[in-house]
Amino acid sequence: MRVIWLDGSATAIASLDEAVAAALDGGEAVLPLNxxxxxxxxxxxxxxxxxxxEPGTAVVIATSGSTGAPKGVLLSSRTLAASATATHARLGGAGHWLLATPAHYIGGLQVLIRARLAGTKPAFLTGEGFRTDAFAAAAAPVLAxxxxxxxxxxxxxxxxxLDDGGAGLDAAKAFDAIVLGAAATSPKLRARAAEAGVRIVPAYGMxxxxxxxxxxxxxxxxxxxxPDADERLCISGDVLAHGYxxxxxxxxxxxxxxxxxxxxRGRLLPDGRVEVLGRADDVINTGGVKVSAGAVERVLGSCPGVRDACVVGLPDPEWGEAxxxxxxxxxxxxxxxLRAAVRTELGTAATPKRVEFTAELPLRGPGKIDRAAVRTSFGAG
Structure with missing residues (x-):
């Protein structure tokens, strides 16, 4: 297995691109790392x-996830190609791609694979952090x-x-579709994108x-x-990995x-759509009542003036969890x-015992909220 160390440079990404192409053709498997x-x-x-x-492996995606325990997902060339092909079919055909997320995560890696299978050359957004002016510059060759x-x-x-506007937003509006993944897309964000003329396609996967x-x-x-009997979402199809x-x-x-x-956790709606309700481990047992953190977050997120929210349970001597x-x-x-809005919508048990404010939520990985860091912030307070 070939290890590719990604340092944010175009050279490293190009090296990964070539290595993955060889792996898809039956060559040495690839392990991208940050x-x-x-x-x-x-x-x-x-x-x-x-x-x-393990036989049939083309790429290993290594992650420590939310638990901190190292885990490597085994993906075959058939699986990776099936995902890329189905994505193009849903979006409107094979096209040109800009890589704007880290390539050691599956969302970024698939951008390279989609472009490879489409016979196009991807552009790369390089450097540390995300700057909207850099996004506009990196997008220019793709949009041409x-x-x-x-x-x-x-x-x-x-x-x-959306906040910065200018050239970055103009570039975003010029894409035929922007796949939005790694975290849930709130109704407010969906509405803002539509109002600005940005065509987003919220995606769920892993x-x-x-x-x-x-x-x-x-x-x-x-x-x-x-969903199974416990509302846990179960998935089948050619896009599945073959193990860890x-x-x-x-x-x-x-x-x-x-x-x-x-x-x-999730459910199927009458129109056949999948509604993701939140992680199975986001249920908070407070005073003997099970409360979905995701449900509380959705109510808070719908309140005027709220951009984002993270709800967690903290150990509590009286309630078990608060x-x-x-x-x-x-x-x-x-x-x-905010507490009154939750009480009205979900009841007293779901009402947060504490509400605190921050400039931004702590993140881990490709845009996922770091719930452990949120818990720590309350503990430190």
């Missing part, structure tokens, strides 16, 4: 690239091409483009499904999504009879009003 990640050396050691590789032009972003990047497998609520062609690196027990527990059991909320506000917002 050179700037303090845990990258631990991930590399856990992936044991010197040991024999004929045919469909695409990119993939996370919600925080889109928010910055490394185990070779990137997004549900676009705007509808599974991609060849993908089935069904050096973890046969975890593989057997997560992949069964052609289905992958996710860590997310519901608390960390909120990003766009204007002056009263905590009492």
């Amino acid at each position: 050179a700037a990640d303090p845990s990258a050396s631990t991930l590399r050691e856990a992936m044991a690239p010197e040991q024999p590789l 091409e004929e045919g469909p032009r695409y990119t993939a972003l996370v919600p925080t990047q889109l928010v910055r483009l 490394s185990e499904t070779a990137s997004g497998c549900v676009y705007d609520g509808l599974p991609l062609d060849g993908v089935r999504v069904e 690196r050096l973890a046969p027990e975890l593989t057997a527990d997560s992949f069964r009879d052609g289905w992958f059991r996710t860590s997310d 519901v608390v909320a960390l909120v990003v506000a766009e204007q002056q917002v009263e905590a009492a009003g």
